[in-house]
Amino acid sequence: MVPRPWAFRLAALAQRAVCCGLCSLDEQWAPAGARRLLCVTEDAPVRIRPEIAALPPYKQGKQAGTEAFKLSSNENPYEPLPAVVEALRRTVGVNRYPDATAARLRQALAVRFGVTPDEVHIGAGSVSILSQLMLAVAGPGDEIVYAWRSFEAYPGLVLVSGATPVEVPLASGARHDLDAMAAAVTDRTRAVIVCSPNNPTGPVVTQAEFEAFLAKIPSDLLVILDEAYAEFVTEPDAVDGLRKLGIADHSNVVVLRTFSKAYGLAGLRVGYAIGHRRILDAARSTAVPLSVTAQSEEAALASLEAEGELLERVRTIGQRRDRLAAALRAQGWSIPDAQGNFVWLATGEQTMDAAARFEADGCIVRPFAGDGIRISVGEEESVERVLRVAASLLAGLPADHPARG
Numbered sequence: 001m002v003p004r005p006w007a008f009r010l011a012a013l014a015q016r017a018v019c020c021g022l023c024s025l026d027e028q029w030a031p032a033g034a035r036r037l038l039c040v041t042e043d044a045p046v047r048i049r050p051e052i053a054a055l056p057p058y059k060q061g062k063q064a065g066t067e068a069f070k071l072s073s074n075e076n077p078y079e080p081l082p083a084v085v086e087a088l089r090r091t092v093g094v095n096r097y098p099d100a101t102a103a104r105l106r107q108a109l110a111v112r113f114g115v116t117p118d119e120v121h122i123g124a125g126s127v128s129i130l131s132q133l134m135l136a137v138a139g140p141g142d143e144i145v146y147a148w149r150s151f152e153a154y155p156g157l158v159l160v161s162g163a164t165p166v167e168v169p170l171a172s173g174a175r176h177d178l179d180a181m182a183a184a185v186t187d188r189t190r191a192v193i194v195c196s197p198n199n200p201t202g203p204v205v206t207q208a209e210f211e212a213f214l215a216k217i218p219s220d221l222l223v224i225l226d227e228a229y230a231e232f233v234t235e236p237d238a239v240d241g242l243r244k245l246g247i248a249d250h251s252n253v254v255v256l257r258t259f260s261k262a263y264g265l266a267g268l269r270v271g272y273a274i275g276h277r278r279i280l281d282a283a284r285s286t287a288v289p290l291s292v293t294a295q296s297e298e299a300a301l302a303s304l305e306a307e308g309e310l311l312e313r314v315r316t317i318g319q320r321r322d323r324l325a326a327a328l329r330a331q332g333w334s335i336p337d338a339q340g341n342f343v344w345l346a347t348g349e350q351t352m353d354a355a356a357r358f359e360a361d362g363c364i365v366r367p368f369a370g371d372g373i374r375i376s377v378g379e380e381e382s383v384e385r386v387l388r389v390a391a392s393l394l395a396g397l398p399a400d401h402p403a404r405g
């Protein structure tokens with residue numbers, strides 16, 4: 001295989017930080033140059049796959065104390081709706097296993113999106129389905145292509161499948177470079193992940209760009225369109241895997257959505273995939289059985305019924321996001337188009353210091369060392385506090401810093 005200059009093929013774990021899991025791992029997915037050896041692993045009492053022994057565990061956004069705003073995990077700041085709480089209260093038969101197929105939720109989503117229930121798959125969060133799909137299609141010697149920087153779970157999930165991550169740098173504006181991603185596809189590629197809006201930078205892929213991309217790649221290559229933040233999108237040209245795409249026309253595309261973000265059910269772990277029945281059957285085969293609880297299914301069904309009210313909240317969060325992004329730009333920050341429920345500050349080498357300044361002022365944000373800070377759109381009262389810290393940070397950045405607009 002010919003190495004290509006625009007894609008980083010991560011030959012693997014020699015390049016990854018090695019960690020005991022006890023120390024701070026915020027740097028874990030930093031660019032190779034910025035990675036540091038966090039600590040030395042102890043010998044395990046049994047033989048562990050070497051790539052797993054060297055793989056740091058997934059690190060979630062930092063928790064916040066009672067006084068601080070938690071803006072580190074792109075969660076929904078609203079409390080669950082009364083109808084959702086009531087659905088949970090009704091579902092107390094925890095001595096029984098749940099319906100392993102989540103048939104009622106699949107049926108409801110099938111009706112909504114005009115597909116058959118077999119073309120819907122439910123997982124304990126869409127991240128579970130990502131993992132299932134990778135396990136289904138890829139193994140040692142195979143490659144999975146995605147943009148970088150993107151969702152921090154991608155590299156680890158690829159490595160767990162045994163495959164090699166192929167990370168294609170974002171283009172200007174922190175957008176996917178779909179031409180470079182198409183060019184990164186080789187006969188070893190088993191899947192491509194497209195994240196729209198991209199977490200953590202914010203821009204979408206447009207419908208036209210996505211269709212042009214599909215036309216360039218083999219029609220039997222799995223494309224995972226990760227739309228975890230789709231409901232927050234206001235850009236009319238954005239790709240929409242469920243409204244505009246048509247599964248029949250693109251049977252290699254699987255669309256991932258979640259109840260964690262717009263629907264505010266992150267703590268219950270429920271997400272879904274829409275795609276070709278045979279691909280989803282393969283995901284069902286690699287799934288840990290029975291991991292979607294009856295409570296999650298009931299809460300998701302109740303949320304679909306209360307969708308009008310929930311989407312009103314989503315609109316409010318979207319408007320808050322636009323106000324926050326506009327105010328940051330007015331301060332002089334360069335903010336990529338923010339289409340999810342978060343904004344991105346390209347703080348570069350100053351990232352960890354900047355995150356500490358936010359934290360000291362009661363805003364827990366998500367730093368990616370050497371790269372930037374993702375700030376979730378939280379409670380209304382958090383906006384002013386974020387803006388205050390951001391203004392003082394910018395004043396301390398060099399005049400030619402890339403975070404400036």
Ligand SMILES: Cc1ncc(COP(=O)(O)O)c(C=O)c1O
Pocket residue numbers: 073074124125126127128151195199226228257258259260266269270271
């Ligand atoms: C881009 C993206 N995809 C998928 C997920 C997984 O969401 P969940 O497993 O909660 O459905 C996240 C969560 O942050 C995300 O940002």
